[in-house]
Amino acid sequence: MAGSGQIRLLKRRIKSVQSTQKITRAMEMIAASRIVKAQRRVRAARPYAEQIHDVIKGLAVSNEVRQHPLLLQREVRQVAVVVNTSDRGLAGAYNANVLKVAERTIREEEALGRTTDLYVIGRKGAGYFSYRGRRALRVWEGISDTPTMDAASGIAETLMERYASQEIDRVWLVYTDFRSSLTQQPVRMELLPVKPDEFGGGEAISPEFLFEPSQPELLEMLIPRYVEAKVFHGLLESSASEHASRQRAMKSATDNAKEVAASLSRVMNQARQDQITTEIMEIVGGAEALASDN
């Protein structure tokens, strides 16, 4: 019978849609729990960033911070752009949005006659740029899901080294700012040079202060930590945003699957009803034929 074949086909499709729905629901729930964790890490990292900023501020007032190699501003010729994307997909427009900002930054800098070096965090960004024939100088993978301070210092070190040796004159960090679980904003931040006015407005440290080792040496040690903390912050914000995007994408996928399954089962029910009607008609028709034969 043609009817039962169609029903079997529909049944199979409904099953496959439902199992997809199970997967997307699981991913949604995992992402939701990860958001909370990621947000907690953003909060946990905040005191360090604030305190180190305060300490530098205190040290910087009386000092010749402006001479620090990471604060020196010079004419910009070579720009580094660091893009923070995810390793895994299925996160809605998360990667597309942050990549758009990165592309815009590159275009703007190149329109001003500067050359750009590309650094990519995350497999998705690496794929995007290599497909478009733009070679990234360095790709970091496996850190964007749950970033560690170690990873952040590694990234920051690579950039600071090149800045200090004057190979690059400016560093943009492009990442996604986690505003709330509903809004994530791709943003860019000028990582290097460190702006001297970021440390402005501090109270001058009184001469009674004891320094061990000397003040310039302390600054030498603290400013890189400050840059690292900034990179770390960007990584954490991005990872919270990634999980939030994924949660939303997976929620709408689950909803869609539910809808598709419902409409498919409606079609299937109708087909089954048709089949039953046809069968009854046949039986009745057969019985009538037999009766009239008698």
Place this chain on the structure above:
Amino acid sequence: MAATMQVEVVSAESHVLSGDVRELYARSVEGEIGILPGHQPAVIALDIGPVKLVMEDGSREFVAVHRGVLYVDKGSKVIVLADLAELGSAVDVKRAEARKADLERRLAEDDDPSLRSSLRKQDLRLQVARMRES
């Protein structure tokens, strides 16, 4: 003079400890230091070493600190900004020992400075965990 000082121990990844402290001992890059309430304001770079705190109620806390800065404010406020910090009570001794044994074995095969620094970290963690027990 205040009998206690407010201490905050903060690492790059988390807030480790805060509380009122009577005495604080640490290892700076230039040697052992002790901080008492009313200490002269100071900024001191820390080496890899244990930080010992005598809390207000006389109990002791030990923190493994891997480099960082100790900041003593005028108002008897002390901030320890560590690159990495871990409370002695949070150290999993068994795992740290396993890691240490593993690192020693690898170090015997190949003398890598990064391995040696990891070994130093594990040593410190164990030291801090044991100080707490004794």
